Amino acid sequence: MSTIDSALKTEIVKAFQQLFDFELSVDSFSLQPTRKEFEGTHTLVVFPYLKQTRKSPEESGKMIGEYLKESSDLVADYNVVKGFLNLSVAESAWIGVLNEIAQNENFGDFPARGQKVMVEFSSPNTNKPLHLGHLRNNFLGDAVSRILEANGFEVMKVNLVNDRGIHICKSMLAYQLFGAGETPESSGVKGDHLIGKYYVRFDQEYKREIEGLVHQGMEAEEAKKQAPLMLQAQEMLKKWEDGDEEVVALWKKMNGWVFDGFDASYQTMGIDFDKIYYESDTYLLGKDIIEEGLGSEVFFKKEDGSVWVDLTKEKLDEKLVLRGDGTSVYITQDMGTCDLKHQDFPFEKSVYVVGNEQDYHFKVLFSIMKKLGRDYADGLYHLSYGMVDLPSGKMKSREGTVVDADDLMQEMFDTAEKQTRELGKIEGLTEDEAQELYRTLGLGALKYFLLKVDPKKRMLFNPQESIEFQGNTGPFIQYTHARISAILRRAKGLDVSTKFDPAKITSLLPKELELIHKLTEYTKTVDLAAEEYSPALIAQYVYELAKTYNGFYQDVPIFNEDNKEAVKFRVALSQSVARLIRKSMLLLGIHVPERM
């Protein structure tokens, strides 16, 4: 909340005391932004308080407005439309606020709150390269981490890599059978893409075998189980679990290729982690928790020896937590990993950035941890995000209808280069600077596109037209920053200081006021974005900020102005906007250029 917001609310509370002898609690109400067609910036809706005021809506509004205007320097004027009390804040207050923002490099930074939060995201399988869906996951996880950090949390970013299991064996088997010793070096193919090729190859050959068996008269379901390739893959998984030297060596070699490929992708994306967990290390965890849960009667054993948890009271059914043969299922190791994570980093909150197809799984997991009495269980949070659809429908990696992450990023860079050249904006840039600019713009466009949508919602990606450089886009905001940078360079050249004297600024233009108002909303936006785990709120805010600035830029001359104090004031205003654009964009993991 901005200082003006809270100061206004304090005054309103006083008004209710004085006028109606009513104790209004500061947290019980909020001020709405005044609609453009009315005078003012803040609006109090008086309908809810008519019982206390015992007056008509209009009269109540007038009484409160009049009181505020008389008793507070903050409120310059008011008007009442129906039950809406619109307040105009004094220009001197806005000017004072801008002065604070402009002089304080750290405006909007939150103090450390001494709380730890772990954010798990990315979590790829090592059998195929990253695709568009992973990009949404990675950008979300990265941005949420930055937002939480900005809110004063100590953040630990972790990646839980799924590097074992039957699907990995499928790639390994296909490689063994058809790979002919191919390597990333020999083929010139990036490691993760090379492995992905064999994962697809497995599926093709496997389907062929099934067809053959069905042709011979076998039931389809049975054929899926009996296909030699599937049996071989299962055999390989057993060998892996038994530590068979040859299989483990192959696994290590192929995983190494994938990790090299992932590292390159992460670097291009500008994403990193504080800690990486591997499922090959954690997949046996959780069995001791089974014992513990049986002891405390949270779990129960069926006749065949399998272990279950009864979550019917939570409307989640009965759920298996250990197989009859004593081997783990997915949730077994997730329980164990949950404890491990808390042991490694005693968090207050732990966020799982995982698609909404796993909503049920996380409800179950969190319920179990609560039943087991984990004191951190209330801090577990599933950041459930929607899938990214293509115009053709859902992406399916096995059917090759995926948008590859590396390809897409490269396309973005190419498009950025093409646009930049067409606009003739590379003059004065060295080749290196130009290349860096293309990456900044291309990645900015992509990240912004994926982050501006509410994470919870499913979204559509149309490769033909989705990524624009005009309108509500990353480059639009980056452009605004570059524009302001040019202003600031010029100010420096002209030796114009950004230290203005608030007392000498006697009036504000509407565009100036609107812009300062936007600046003050930064803090509450960052706060809300953390609370909601929603980078989309930041994206929307920074878009509005940039748009508002462009309106100001169009209408108000900065250097072509006789009043020297006004020049300083406008430069300071521009500088503050640039700074908050940069900060906001950085919360999304997007860099902004000095020129473009």
Added chain:
RNA sequence: GGUUCCAUAGCUCAACUGGAUAGAGCAACUGCCUUCUAAGCAGUAGGUUCCAGGUUCGAGUCCUGGUGGAAUCACCA
């Protein structure tokens, strides 16, 4: 079939958690570069917020019932 989520302009998305005449971008059309970067600005047009009820001063938002779509309900991960 059970459970959960979704449905807003031609398209992609907003709507500050129940507030005023539902807003942006893209696409279409019209203006604005001899002045700080036109990747910009200003304007026109575009809506039965899926349908039907209900709750109240007030509903895109909450409740009920439909319709349409998605996910999930594995001794898969």
